[in-house]
Amino acid sequence: GESVGLHLPTLSVQEGDNSIINCAYSNSASDYFIWYKQESGKGPQFIIDIRSNMDKRQGQRVTVLLNKTVKHLSLQIAATQPGDSAVYFCAEKMGGTALIFGKGTTLSVSS
Amino acid sequence: EAGVVQSPRYKIIEKKQPVAFWCNPISGHNTLYWYRQNLGQGPELLIRYENEEAVDDSQLPKDRFSAERLKGVDSTLKIQPAELGDSAVYLCASSVSGTRRSETQYFGPGTRLLVL
Numbered sequence: 001g002e003s004v005g006l007h008l009p010t011l012s013v014q015e016g017d018n019s020i021i022n023c024a025y026s027n028s029a030s031d032y033f034i035w036y037k038q039e040s041g042k043g044p045q046f047i048i049d050i051r052s053n054m055d056k057r058q059g060q061r062v063t064v065l066l067n068k069t070v071k072h073l074s075l076q077i078a079a080t081q082p083g084d085s086a087v088y089f090c091a092e093k094m095g096g097t098a099l100i101f102g103k104g105t106t107l108s109v110s111s
Numbered sequence: 112e113a114g115v116v117q118s119p120r121y122k123i124i125e126k127k128q129p130v131a132f133w134c135n136p137i138s139g140h141n142t143l144y145w146y147r148q149n150l151g152q153g154p155e156l157l158i159r160y161e162n163e164e165a166v167d168d169s170q171l172p173k174d175r176f177s178a179e180r181l182k183g184v185d186s187t188l189k190i191q192p193a194e195l196g197d198s199a200v201y202l203c204a205s206s207v208s209g210t211r212r213s214e215t216q217y218f219g220p221g222t223r224l225l226v227l
Contacts, residue, residue: 032214043115043202043218044154089153093214098144098167101153 012108019077021105023090028071030092034099035064035075039086047075047088077107085109113137115219117203123225129191132222136184136205143180144216145188146202154202154218160186161208190224198226 013019025033031052036044050057050064050073057064063076073090087106091099116135124130136143141162146154157176159167162183171178175194180186190197200223204216 034214034216036218041220043204043220046215046217049215091153098156098159099154099214099216101155103151103153 008105009103010106010108012110013080015080015082015109015111017080019075019080019084019107019109021075021077021088021090021107023073023075023102025071025073025090025092027092027094027100028068030094032093033064033066033073034091034093035062035073036089036091036101037084037086038089038104044089080107080109082109082111115203115205115217117201117219117222119222120220121223121225123227124193125227126195127192129189130193130224131190132188132201132203132224134186134188134203134219136186136203137217140205140207140217141183142206142208143186144204144206145178145186146204146218148200148202148221150199157188193224193226195226198224200224 034049035047037047038044048059048062048064050066055066061078065074085108087104089101089104091101093099118133143160145157147157148154156170158165158171158178160180163180176190178188200221202218202221204218206216
C-alpha cells in the first residue's frame with residue numbers, strides 16, 4: 001500500500017481564490033516532505049519542501065504546513081491563477097530512503 | 112542552467128520488443144533516479160544511482176529491466192522484452208547528494224512508452 005495519500009483527487013477553484021491541497025502521510029518517522037506540480041505531458045516540478053523540524057514554510061504564493069501530530073501536510077496557493085492548473089503530488093522521505101509519492105490532486109482553476 | 116534531459120519523449124513498440132531510454136542529469140548532480148509513473152498515479156522509484164553505483168534497485172524488475180550509468184553522468188534504462196503492462200511514463204530525476212538540499216530531486220519531462 002501507499003504511505004502517502006491525498007484527501008481529494010480533484011479540486012476546483014475560481015481564479016483569485018486561495019487553494020488548499022491536503023495530504024496525509026502514514027510514516028511518523030518521515031523527516032522530509034516535498035510538493036511537486038505536474039502539468040500534462042511534463043515531469044513533476046518542484047514547488048516547495050519542508051523538513052520535519054518545521055511547521056510552516058513559505059515561498060512565492062505558496063505555503064506548506066506540516067502537522068506532525070496528525071501526520072498531515074498541506075499546500076496553500078494564494079491568489080490561484082489558471083496557470084496553477086495541474087496535478088499536485090506530495091511526497092515523503094525518511095533519511096536516505098527514496099521519495100514516496102501519493103496519487104495526486106488535480107487542481108482546476110476557472111477564470 | 113539546463114534541466115534533466117530525456118530521450119526519446121515518446122516510444123511505441125510491440126510487446127516482446129526491446130526499448131531503451133536515455134537520461135542526462137543536471138550538471139554536477141551525482142545522484143540519478145529512474146521512476147515509473149502509471150496513469151493517474153505518483154512516480155514510483157525503480158533505481159537510484161550515487162555516481163556510478165546503483166545504491167537502491169530493490170524495485171527494479173531485474174528479469175526484464177536493466178540500467179547503467181557507466182561514467183557517473185548519463186544513464187540508460189532498458190526493458191527487454193517489453194510487456195503490455197510496461198506502458199507508462201519513465202521519469203529521470205537528479206539531485207546533489209551530501210548537501211542540505213540533497214533531497215530536492217529535479218525531474219526530466221519523461222519518456223512516454225506505449226506497448227502494443
